Amino acid sequence: MCCPYPKFRAFDGSRGRSKPADRDAMEEANQEILLGSLFETGPRPGIRHITIGSFDGVHRGHQEVLSRLLALPPGPKACGVVTFEPHPLTVICPERSPPRLTTPAQKVRLLAASGAALVFVVRFDRKLSELSPEAFFEWVVRIFPHLQTVVVGQDFRFGRDAAGDVGRLREIGTRMDFAVRIVPPLLDNGSRVASSRIRQAIRERRFDDAERWLGRSYAVVGQVAPGEGIGRRIGTPTANLTDIAQLLPPEGVYACRARIPEEFPAVANYGRRPTLGSGSSPRLEVHLLGFAGDLDRREIEVSHWHFLREEKRFASLEELRAQIAADVVEARNHFALAR
Structure with missing residues (x-):
């Protein structure tokens, strides 16, 4: 593992x-x-x-x-x-x-x-x-x-x-x-620290609150499964995570950290990939910044969630590629400021 x-x-x-x-x-x-x-x-x-x-x-x-x-x-x-x-x-x-x-x-x-x-x-x-x-x-x-x-x-x-x-x-x-x-x-601010309260914070993207109550960043674990290779074709290869047994935040695009066990800054998309017409079931995909190698069947821990934007449909793959590049810049800036 x-x-x-x-x-x-x-x-x-x-x-x-x-x-x-x-x-x-x-x-x-x-x-x-x-x-x-x-x-x-x-x-x-x-x-x-x-x-x-x-x-x-x-x-x-x-x-x-x-x-x-x-x-x-x-x-x-x-x-x-x-x-x-x-x-x-x-x-x-x-x-x-x-x-x-x-x-x-x-x-x-x-x-x-x-x-x-x-x-x-x-x-x-x-x-x-x-x-x-x-x-x-x-x-x-x-x-x-x-x-x-x-x-x-x-x-x-x-x-x-x-x-x-x-x-x-x-x-x-x-x-x-x-x-x-x-x-x-x-108690924290007069309210009891409880698992139910942490779940609600994650559902509302209040990751700082969840981290304060957990005493660490919230971390989700999944196994990489073979994908369709679309991310690689447009220059941003992603790891498609499956077998996730934990609560996930709402659908959207996030800056995060991915551990394999080396840790990399990353951009995660949790959603239905409307531009690609990939179906109705949401999936978690993670693009590791600065990683080159094969992640197939490996286990990845995703933590340090930071909301970037809602998922949206783009008119073309070119528009999608440009937005992903902007997401990567924003994620890098976020982690640079967080140091």
């Missing part, structure tokens, strides 16, 4: 055979990335403190929860992060499942970067969704037999029909002998 997010292979969670692609770095940091079933994973007795959540976006509110977790003694070596794939709503109520802010690999990489000794990605399925709040934590304490603390956000919900809240979690903690620490929402 070209971007700095690990890929994983399937494994038997009961035996703990999980290794990220960058295994040397993870082993040096004494970290474990674990993917598997809640019902089949063996004990992790070294983990005393955990946090649990979907963590889509791993935004600054999530980062505050992680910070509180890692501050517990004896520190990160005793801390674990429990998250779910796919997003629980994808199983429980697909029509309500929100568009993703991070791919699974992005999310795991960001969670691992916190320094926690364990990132446990639990396979969320129908069986798991049917557990009562109490039954869910009975399985949790089997995996973490020395559990001392659960750290969660104020709006944490768990168990069948989201019946468990922080009050019920405290009751369960009293019975199962672990403490519960509730982290209040992180």
